Amino acid sequence: MKIKCILIDDEPFALNLLEDDLLSFDQIEILQKFHAPVDVAEYLKNQAVDLIFLDIQMPEQLGTEFVRNLEDPPLFIFTTAYHQYAVEGFELNAVDYLLKPISKERLMTAIRKVEDIMTLRNKQVVEKDHIIVHVEYKKTKIYLNEISYIEGLKDYVKIYLVDRQTPLLTRSNLRGMEKLLPASDFLRIHNSFIVNKARIEHYTPAKITLPEIALPIGKKYVKNMAQFHMKAASNQDNIIR
Template identity: 45%
Template sequence: MSKINCVAIDDEPFALEIMADDIQKISFLNLVGTFSNPMDAWELIKQGKVDLIFLDIQMPVISGTQFLRSLPKPPMVIFTTAYQQYALEGYDLDVVDYLLKPIPFDRFLKAVNKAEELFRLRSKEQQNLPVVEDVNFFFIYSEYKQIKIYFDDVLYVEGLKDYVKIYIKQQSKPILTRMNLKMMATKLPSNLFCRVHHSFIVALDKISAFQKTKLLVGEKELPIGRKFAEFFEQQYQQ
């Protein structure tokens, strides 16, 4: 039975050391890295080599919640924090569990058992899926019908709370559908698209130029959010 590949992210060295020690006591966990800066874990996570993140929340470069929101297809997450006030936000982000420091080992064990159960369930579901060829399109529901959209035709997506506008090549009017931007991101390949702002996802190959705070898709200028800037530059310049 395969182990759960996990990383621990915490800007406090002592807390990171304790977490790594606890992880190594669990037979079904495989610790593949510890990081004091979430940015250093980005590439490993993006490559799909991480099944579970133990993630601190209050960190100087970027908070754990901001980091999690920036991931297009996040793995399972267990928050580890000294601050109880983030519990509701953790619930909204659909994390596996929320651990308050100092973390008793029995409470840690309960959290990782939940993660292990979820991991096995997802693995079983994946095994039961039919084998299909790679697709280059997705469907969305708009104007009372299912619309097929090719990835290559998408210029960018704009989020409007509970709706998104999908801007398509050679089409002046965007396609409007009831969906939030986070859900939209799950339909788009992370190697082709990047979230650059709270309100925008952009097709990387449609970007003609960018600066620190803005980019161009054709003649359309879009903002780059401060918390997304570093992730965007890493992904775009690969």
């Protein structure tokens, strides 16, 4: 299980030091580093992130304030030289609160906490055969095998069902939907699209074809398709490459 994370710290030395330490953990995948939280909220709307390592005292915005302003924050760990924010940090449900300088042993303990939380979440998701979303102000149950693909708009997503022409519209974003859906059955292929793997008929490096539509593959999601290709090749010889 890879933990996809980003790092935020206004001090370049501290940021690089944390990155070097994290590179020694095989389960960690560093997606991006930021020197300020100003652009991170927009980044999170378009990128699936499991974990944020986050400094607190930064010139433009406190790390605690940044977390409070996130509508649906990923897991996060504070990394700071100041102990006085610890209580506030845990009130915000931080996974851990690491005081600089951070030892490898302390970092390992924090990462194990993240692994435990993600394992539990994944187990809960896999056991579900449906999701529940708000459609026209009502809670609506949608079975996973009924979903063909999902399209992300700015603050909404369209859920296209197998035997329904009109999509269901719900207030969310693709990152939020990605958390709800089991990765074993659904695949992010673009900033704007998630598809049901079982619905894929053909694919090329540039697009995926479902029974009802062809969808583009975003450049940064080619890696996802490569992994899908490897699994499909071993399990489904009839898929056209």
